[in-house]
Amino acid sequence: MSNPHDDLKQQYELQALFDLSKVLNSSLNLNTILDTLLLTPMGKLLIGKGIVLIAKTNSTYMIETAKGLSRSLVGNIIEVECMPSAPSAVADLPPSTSKAFFDKIGIALLIPIRHDDKGLGLVGFGKKGIAGEFTDSDYDYLHSLSNIAATAIQNAIIFAELNTANRKLEKKVQELNTLSEIERELNxxxxxxxxxxxxxxxxxxxxxxxxxxxxxxxxxxxxxxxxxxxxxxxxxxxxxxxxxxxxxxxxxxxxxxxxxxxxxxxxxxxxxxxxxxxxxxxxxxxxxxxxxxxxxxxxxxxxxxxxxxxxxxxxxxxxxxxxxxxxxxEQEVEKKKLEEELRIASEIQKQLLPERCPQIPGFDVAAVNYPSLQVGGDYYDCIRLSDEEYLFCIADVSGKGAPAALLMSNLQASLHALASTDMSLPEITTKINNIIHRNTSFDKFITFFVGILNVPQQTFTSVNAGHNPPYLFRSDSSFEVFETGGLILGMMPNVPFEVQTTALAKGDCIVMFTDGISEAMNVDDEEFEEHRIEACLRKHERSSAAGVLTSVIEAVKEFSAGSPQADDITLLTITVA
Amino acid sequence: MEGFEVNKRDNDNVAILNLKGYLDAHTAPDLESAFQQLIDTKSYNIVVNFADLSYISSAGLGVFMGFIEDIRKNGGDIKLSSMKPKIYRVFDLLGFPTLYDILDEEEKAVAKFKDAGEQS
Structure with a gap:
């Protein structure tokens, strides 16, 4: 005959277990579930200590939560050598490090948490506070509790794993987004x-x-x-x-x-x-x-x-x-820019040079200009001043490319403007020097030679501002050079220039050149030099200006065969018929 | 593609940056210069309102990393507010909530500065 009081108690306990099961299974939060699993019996049976360990591998367990014990235990991993298959008193376990550990922290009872025959973990409790030893019904109650909690724990663990996996996945997606942004930049x-x-x-x-x-x-x-x-x-x-x-x-x-x-x-x-x-x-x-x-x-x-x-x-x-x-x-763009700059520079340069040489009765004039790849700053000009006077000029502007072309156009404009005034050649040269000096930095300068041919008087009046001295070859192959003048243009302001006037005779030949000729290199890194110009002029017949021009150019070409043209080549010849 | 806008307004001593549109590698420099301007004018109390922001990439988050130390060293802070869940998710994913105050409303973020001001 059952005791109605016991029946009632049992019914009450069943109801409590059922309520607990509802609480446990309604949560996917592992901490909430484990707290409930510990705190419910601790309150009911007046137990002071509780601990839950969750299996990480077959024999290692992590302390997930602890009550009535130091919080620092949480997160520690311990080895449990023999996992009890049923609720067991720690005192009954065979000696082991885990038994020693549980003894030390005051855990007296261990209950396995199992789900589908798989050990999920272990819940441990300390001694009952005042009610004495655990009874059989306590064991049963705690065991049922752990069984009820097992499903919830299993679900919570899977949920947490899913969450972690999800987060990892999202993190990967974020990383991929970042990579694709870099790739978008590439494209x-x-x-x-x-x-x-x-x-x-x-x-x-x-x-x-x-x-x-x-x-x-x-x-x-x-x-x-x-x-x-x-x-x-x-x-x-x-x-x-x-x-x-x-x-x-x-x-x-x-x-x-x-x-x-x-x-x-x-x-x-x-x-x-x-x-x-x-x-x-x-x-x-x-x-x-x-x-x-x-x-x-x-x-x-x-x-x-x-x-x-x-x-x-x-x-x-x-x-x-x-x-x-x-x-x-960027490099390609830079290269393109440079090429474009050079193209413009060479265009400017071409336009600055005279289209053709003037026809002067009793004289023959020829000129040639071969720009180098990098576009240097060679300049020559022939300007008709009157029926009687013609101005000739040859110059080499320092630097290459657009800056040199701009400086050259400066020189050309000044010269043309000043040539039409009645200033003397030294005055014109001084004026141009000052203009160039004002408009350039100290490292920019021009070697400049200018001369005026007077047709009826058969004279050549010249100023040489630091240019390679032009030659005057006489019909007997003796020669002189036009050196009189002054400093290179653009070095310092207000420098004076001297002038020389030379009488010309039939058979004379004037040769103006730039350092593209005298410094033309052969494959042995030797320069053409003035003496080769002189030898060439001596050797060849000098009746036509074009003929002289060709013989010098041919000599330079032959000399420097196999070497690239490093600088502009300019040559201007005048012969007296 | 959607653009990005950052507009500044003041709420007492707090500078509010309203972000709008798409904050990614291409638009991050705009936000960077907005922060730089605030630092140049010594406005160190900053709330960034994300209500109108529809996308943020890691590079966008990088801008916040680049300025936070400077601003905190000067006694200020960058507080973030009004994020759409999608935006918050990115901040959360990369661990920003441990470092930044992220609030659901701009007013609350502004109030945090005022509370801090009263305490000191």
Whole structure:
């Protein structure tokens, strides 16, 4: 005959278990479930201590929660050698380290948590406070409780794993988004792709992705290490770092990522750690290091994990493709710009030179100008001043390309303007010198020779401002040079120039040239030099200006065969019939 | 593609940055210069309102990392408010909530500065 009181109690306990089961199964939060699993019996049976361990592997368990015990126990992993298959008193267990551990912290009773025959964990309780030893019905109650909780725990563990997996997945998706952004940059229109921008984007992306606020990005260009970006690192220390040859060599040859612990292993890299570097990642392109990312600590002070280093490497390598492409495009654009500049310069130069030489009764004039590839600054001119007077000029402007062409156009404009006045040749030269001096920097100058041919008087009046002295070859092959004049144009203002007037006779030949002729090189790196011009003029018949011109040019060509033309070549000849 | 706008307004001593549109690598420099302007004018109490922001990439988050230390060193802070769940998810994923105050309303973020001001 059952005791109605016991029946009622049993019914009450069943109801309590049922309610508990509802609470447990309505939650997917492991902590809530475990707290309920511990606190319910602790309250009911007046137990002072409780602990739950969840299986990590077959024999290792992690302390998930603890009540009435030090909080520092939570998170510890302990080895449980023999897992009890039913509720057991710790005192009855065979001696082991885990038994010793439970004894030490005052856990008297262990109940396995099992689900589908799989051990999920272990719940342990301390001694009953005042009610004495655990009774059989306590055992039954606790065992049922653990069985009821098992399903909820299993669900919560799966849910947590799913959550973790989900989060990992989302993190990967985020990483992929970041990578695709770098890739988008690579595919952006060529006009906006720029290496500085990619470096900037790389820095932002990894700072955001890894929660870092100190970052250095070095690029290796022409075997030099170039600091491309510094965000948050002490500038002085970085400068110091970049000055150390051994550090630079180390950084340029790094092929594998290095973490702080590895960096601390040797003295050289330990210095980097003191500067604030926590991880070094080389940026590789076609298996060659092309740059280095150096990151400071994470703001959270947490260590970098291998996954993150992998991501960094990938991000760095992808960025490197963009950086390299941008760099090549920039170089190409630069080259195009230079080519265009040269094209314009050569166009200007061509327009400044006279289209044809004047027809002068009793004289024969010929001129030629071969611009070099780089477009130098040779200039010559023939200006008809009157029926009786003609002005000839030859000049070499320093420098090449557009700057030389502009200076030359300056010279040409001044000369044409001044030639039409009644100023004397020395006055004109002084004036031009002052104009050039005013309009150029100290390293720009012009060698300049100007002469006026007076037809009826058969005289040649000239000023030489530092130009290679032109020749006057007489019919008997004796020669003189036109040296009288003064300083190169543009060196200093208000310099005086002297003038010379030379009488001409039938059979005379005037030869003006630039250093493109006298300094033409042969394959042995020898220069053509004046003596070869003289020899050539002596050797050849000098009746026509064009004939003289051709013989000199042919001699130069023959001499320098096999060597590229380094400078403009200009030659102007006048013969007296 | 959707653009990005950042507008500044003041709420007492707090500078509010309203972000709108698409914050990614291409638009990050706009936000960077907005922060730089605030630092240049010594406005260190900053609330960033994300209500109209529809997308943020890691590079966008990177901008916040780049300025936070400077601003905190000067006694200020960047507080974030009014994020759409999708935006918050990215911040959460990368661990930002441990470092930044993220509030659901701009007013609450502004109030945090005022509370801090009264305490000191």
């Amino acid at each position: 952006s229109t060529l006009s906006t792709l720029n290496s500085e921008r990619v470096v900037h984007l790389l820095a932002y992306s990894l700072m955001g992705e890894l929660m870092v606020n100190r970052c250095l990005i070095f690029l290796i260009e022409d075997s030099r290490l170039i600091l491309s970006l510094n965000r948050g690192m002490p500038a002085e220390a970085v400068e110091h770092m970049a000055e150390s040859e051994s550090v630079v060599r180390f950084l340029m040859t790094l092929r594998e990522p290095l973490l702080k612990e590895q960096l601390e292993e040797n003295d050289l890299t330990a210095e980097l750690v003191r500067t604030g570097v926590s991880v070094l990642v080389p940026m590789m392109l076609e298996s060659e290091p092309k740059g280095i990312i150096a990151l400071g600590e994470k703001i959270t002070k947490m260590a970098f994990v291998p996954d993150e280093v992998d991501f960094l490497s990938m991000l760095g390598n992808w960025s490197m493709i963009s950086i390299e492409t941008a760099r090549l495009i």
